[in-house]
């Protein structure tokens with residue numbers, strides 16, 4: 001078990017002092033080593049000596065995903081290639097990949113952060129954990145892997161791609177933990193049910209992340225599999241999984257804030273919002289050597305609290321993610337997050353939480369169709385009581401979103417399952 005009490009239970013003053021010291025060093029480091037940051041700081045009229053601690057952080061300019069893309073592939077690296085021991089990249093759906101590089105020290109810090117998360121998720125030496133995030137350029141597989149090894153768990157590097165093999169080995173090896181996306185875990189639960197293996201599994205912990213999921217989805221996963229499911233967060237630009245994770249009290253995700261300094265800002269005015277208010281999460285990497293980032297705008301929407309958690313950790317906690325600002329749809333002038341649909345569907349007994357939103361524009365009017373998968377129990381050759389169920393869903397969706405939607409019920413397993421991040425939206429509207 002890795003519970004770094006010195007860092008995770010430090011007083012607020014001690015933590016701020018450490019963060020300030022690290023920020024001052026970081027600013028000097030990037031100013032000297034990364035021409036991009038030197039230029040950005042000069043444009044903003046800031047010199048390294050103006051930054052005396054975290055109270056001065058707002059003087060520093062932001063970094064965005066476009067900055068990484070514009071400097072593709074290695075333009076923001078702060079060390080020569082010979083000191084980089086690993087590369088990861090996120091492809092995204094549009095534009096160039098964003099590429100990140102790690103020094104050996106970065107990998108050690110990463111393993112330590114993931115190990116803290118594994119500890120929060122009650123994974124340790126006595127566990128056998130299947131890592132079912134993709135291995136490769138995506139940070140999920142290798143990131144979760146090294147943290148699980150660091151806590152001494154027996155690691156099974158499944159990756160994604162073969163759910164039947166995964167479920168067979170889950171039973172044969174007596175796996176007690178799994179790490180994968182929540183949507184994939186839901187799919188795994190279906191495969192286990194199909195294979196009649198549900199009562200043969202020994203899972204106790206699931207370390208789920210890489211995509212937004214709701215509290216209700218946690219309940220659904222826990223009920224189906226008899227596990228405790230934990231929420232792990234991270235992003236490749238900042239490090240990968242392990243930037244934050246929730247403990248058994250599920251009262252927000254503890255940020256490894258000795259390494260990643262969090263801020264929540266108003267995405268329009270770019271000024272800080274008060275603790276407890278929702279805004280965009282911004283991170284400054286305090287210790288990264290390979291590709292340190294100053295005030296990186298994640299686009300992820302959350303709020304922060306700095307009150308001590310019941311578990312004893314004092315680290316700042318971010319609330320479960322509402323989504324990304326760029327995931328938010330505006331349909332007929334109303335802001336809609338896919339997670340609201342998921343939340344509404346979990347309450348409808350006749351359907352599964354698998355859904356697809358299809359947004360279009362007909363005669364200048366936005367249309368929303370939601371395809372929803374019927375639960376097997378309510379399906380024989382056709383869907384029983386189709387009209388009643390459709391009406392019921394239309395009602396809960398209207399309540400949840402504040403707009404109406406055309407509901408199309410589809411047969412069990414008709415919607416494509418994802419092994420990584422689920423795709424919930426097809427937006428056919430033309431933006432020109």
Ligand code: DLL
Pocket residue numbers: 090133139140141208209210211212213231232233234235236237240241242298300321323324
């Ligand atoms: O998804 C890293 C990761 C792997 C995290 C495995 C957790 C587990 P990226 O592909 O760069 O990295 O995507 C990062 O995914 O900005 C969020 O929008 C979303 N995300 C990640 N974890 C969560 C979570 C990995 N727990 C982007 N809840 C982030 C909600 C999450 N969204």
